[in-house]
Amino acid sequence: MLKAENLHCVYSSGLIKTVKNRAVSGVDLEIFPGETLAIVGESGCGKSTLAKMLVQQLAPSSGEVFFEGTKLTGMNWKNLRNFMGKIQLIPQNPDDVLDPKWTVERSVAEPFVLCGGFSREEISENVDALFAEVGLSVEHKPRYPHELSGGELQRVVIARALALKPELLVCDEATSMLDVSVQAFIVAVLKEIQKKRGLGLVFITHDLEAAKAVSDRVLVMYAGEIVEEGKDVFDSPLHPYTRALLDAVRYVSLDVVLQEDDRALPDDFLGCPYFRMCRERTGACKEPQKLRDVSGRLVRCWKV
Amino acid sequence: MSDVLLKVSGVSVSIPTGQGTVRAVDDAAFSIKKHEVFSLIGESGSGKSILGQAIIKLLPPNAVFSGKVELDGREISALSEKEMQKIRGKTVASIAQNPYLAMNPGLRVGTQVAEPMRAHLGLGKEDAKDRTRGALKYFDILPPEVREREYPFQYSGGMLQRAMVAMGTAADPELIIADEPTKGVDVLKRRNIAAIFQKVASEGCAFLLITHDVGFARAMSDRIAVNYCGQILEIAGKDEFFKEPLHPYSKALLDAVPERGMHPIPGSSPSMIDVPEGCRFHPRCPHKTKSCLSDPPVVEIDGRYVRCWLYA
Structure with a gap:
C-alpha cells in the first residue's frame, strides 16, 4: 500500500559553519493493507522523522514515497490534498494538535468542513458516529481539551484522524505518555478500528513489549538506519542492538551501568552505526553494512 | 530499635x-x-x-x-x-522526576552535589570537593575534575539523572524517595536508571519508588x-x-x-x-x-x- 524507497533526511543548522545531522539514512519500507508494522528504537534514532516523511509533513532530502503506486514526494500540494485524508498521523502529544480554544467537537468536525460538500446535519451525524467508534460519549462533545484526560484526548485525535476514512494510520508514540491501563485501552481501540476498517497501521514506539503485543511485523531502527526487520524479531533477535534493547526491557544484567553513547562518529565513517556501543565489534564492522536477508529476516550485521 | x-x-x-x-x-x-x-x-x-x-x-x-x-x-x-530541613537530604533524600527542572541551572553541578555534604555533614570546601569527585566517579560521570565545573545544560539527560542520584546520596541517606524516575524515558535509559538504583540499594539504602511503570517496579x-x-x-x-x-x-x-x-x-x-x-x-x-x-x-x-x- 505505502512504499518508501531509500529515504534520507538531513537536518542542517547554522549558516556559516553548517552542521549536518543525518536523521534518517537509506530507509526502505513497505506497508501492506490491514497490516500492523511496528517501528522501534531509542529516542533520537529517527523514528519520528521517518513518520513525518511517510505522512508528507516533511520533505525527504532524497528518496521517494509511493502510495498505491502513486509517487507522493515532489507532488504539488493541490494534488497531494487528495491523498492527505488517506494517510493520517496520530502524534505523541494530543495537546500539540488540538486547538485549546476549540471544543473537541469542532476539532473533530474540521476535516469535514475543510473537505467541503457536507451539510451541517451530515457533519454532526458523522461526528457522533466517530465519537461512538472511539468510545467517547456525547457529553464529551462540548468540552475543551483541558477538560479531558490524556486518554480521552488521544481518542479525540484518533476520531479526527478517522474522519476522512484513511487507509493508513501512522501512530507516532501515540501511547507512550499514557498509563498502562489507558495505553491498553487506546491500543484496543486502534486494533478494533483496524479490524473493522481494514486499515494499515504503523506503530512507532520505544516500548518493545508494546510493539510485540500489537504488531505483525517489526522494524528496528538505530541512528537512522534499519538494523533488523522481520516477523518474530523478539523471539530470536539477530542484531546485537536488538538484543541489547530486549535485555534492557527485561532488565538483564543490571550490575553494569551502560556507558552513554555520544554518537559522534566521524562524518566520513561509513561502517556500522552501532560500532561504538557494540560489545561484539571487530575491525570488519568499520566496513559499510548492508541489509541482508537471513532466512526471511533482514539484518544489518555481517556477523549473522 | x-x-x-x-x-x-x-x-x-x-x-x-x-x-x-x-x-x-x-x-x-x-x-x-x-x-x-x-x-x-x-x-x-x-x-x-x-x-x-x-x-x-x-x-x-x-x-x-x-x-x-x-x-x-x-x-x-x-x-x-x-x-525538617535537617532530615531532608540527610536521612531522607528525594530524587525528582525531571533532572533539568530539579537542578539549579545557574550553579555548577559539582557545587550542587557537594551541597548536602556541606550542609549536613559539615564538611569543609576541600573535603566536600574530594568527596564530590569520588561520587561523580562512582556514577560514571567522567572525568570528574572537568564535569564538576560544568552546568546542568552541558550534561546529557542520563548523565544529569546520575548526577542527581549522586546529590541525593551525597549525605548517605537511609531512605531515598524517587518520584517517577522513568517517566518518558526510553528503554535503554530506563535500564540504566534501574542499574544505578540497584547499585545504591546494594549499599543498604532503602528506596520508596513511586512509579506507574509496572515492569520497573517488578525489576527493582x-x-x-x-x-x-x-x-x-x-x-x-x-x-x-x-x-x-x-x-x-x-x-x-x-x-x-x-x-x-x-x-x-x-x-x-x-x-x-x-x-x-x-x-x-x-x-x-x-x-x-x-x-x-x-x-x-x-x-x-x-x-x-x-x-x-x-x-x-
Whole structure:
C-alpha cells in the first residue's frame, strides 16, 4: 500500500559553519493493507522523522514515497490534498494538535468542513458516529481539551484522524505518555478500528513489549538506519542492538551501568552505526553494512 | 530499635480546589524496613506523588494533612520546618522526576552535589570537593575534575539523572524517595536508571519508588503497594504479588501490561473530587457485590494487606 524507497533526511543548522545531522539514512519500507508494522528504537534514532516523511509533513532530502503506486514526494500540494485524508498521523502529544480554544467537537468536525460538500446535519451525524467508534460519549462533545484526560484526548485525535476514512494510520508514540491501563485501552481501540476498517497501521514506539503485543511485523531502527526487520524479531533477535534493547526491557544484567553513547562518529565513517556501543565489534564492522536477508529476516550485521 | 525505617500510619491529605476538595491520599498505612526497596505503583492522578511529598512535608501550602509519619521511631510529621530541613537530604533524600527542572541551572553541578555534604555533614570546601569527585566517579560521570565545573545544560539527560542520584546520596541517606524516575524515558535509559538504583540499594539504602511503570517496579522492588484513587489497595511482596495479585484492581492492572496482552480495564478512573462510595474500584470491578457500597476493610493474609470485601 505505502512504499518508501531509500529515504534520507538531513537536518542542517547554522549558516556559516553548517552542521549536518543525518536523521534518517537509506530507509526502505513497505506497508501492506490491514497490516500492523511496528517501528522501534531509542529516542533520537529517527523514528519520528521517518513518520513525518511517510505522512508528507516533511520533505525527504532524497528518496521517494509511493502510495498505491502513486509517487507522493515532489507532488504539488493541490494534488497531494487528495491523498492527505488517506494517510493520517496520530502524534505523541494530543495537546500539540488540538486547538485549546476549540471544543473537541469542532476539532473533530474540521476535516469535514475543510473537505467541503457536507451539510451541517451530515457533519454532526458523522461526528457522533466517530465519537461512538472511539468510545467517547456525547457529553464529551462540548468540552475543551483541558477538560479531558490524556486518554480521552488521544481518542479525540484518533476520531479526527478517522474522519476522512484513511487507509493508513501512522501512530507516532501515540501511547507512550499514557498509563498502562489507558495505553491498553487506546491500543484496543486502534486494533478494533483496524479490524473493522481494514486499515494499515504503523506503530512507532520505544516500548518493545508494546510493539510485540500489537504488531505483525517489526522494524528496528538505530541512528537512522534499519538494523533488523522481520516477523518474530523478539523471539530470536539477530542484531546485537536488538538484543541489547530486549535485555534492557527485561532488565538483564543490571550490575553494569551502560556507558552513554555520544554518537559522534566521524562524518566520513561509513561502517556500522552501532560500532561504538557494540560489545561484539571487530575491525570488519568499520566496513559499510548492508541489509541482508537471513532466512526471511533482514539484518544489518555481517556477523549473522 | 526494630528494623522498621519509615512507618506511615493513617495519613490522609486533602487539597481544596475551586471545584471541590480533592482527597488525594486517604488513610495510607505502610512501613518500609531498612535496606528495603518499596514501590508504590498506580496510575497518574492516583495521589501517589502527593503521598511521597507528604512524607517529607513538601506538600503544597493549601493541602490539609492528617496522620502520622515515623522515621526511625521518631515522629516527623509533627516537626517544624526548621527541624525538617535537617532530615531532608540527610536521612531522607528525594530524587525528582525531571533532572533539568530539579537542578539549579545557574550553579555548577559539582557545587550542587557537594551541597548536602556541606550542609549536613559539615564538611569543609576541600573535603566536600574530594568527596564530590569520588561520587561523580562512582556514577560514571567522567572525568570528574572537568564535569564538576560544568552546568546542568552541558550534561546529557542520563548523565544529569546520575548526577542527581549522586546529590541525593551525597549525605548517605537511609531512605531515598524517587518520584517517577522513568517517566518518558526510553528503554535503554530506563535500564540504566534501574542499574544505578540497584547499585545504591546494594549499599543498604532503602528506596520508596513511586512509579506507574509496572515492569520497573517488578525489576527493582522487594515489596509493592498498589495505589488507586488515593487509597492503597494492596501491599504484598514482589514475588507473591506478580504470581497472584489479590485485589481485582491489581489483577486488572497487571493484565493491562503489554507482556500480558494489554487487556484494558473497563470504565475510566473516577474523579478524585467525587469519589465512588464504598470501595473506590467497585464501578469497574468484575466481582462487585452489594457490600462493596460500604467501605471495605483492610484484610491481612499471610503478611499481605488487601483492601477488599472478597477477602473479608
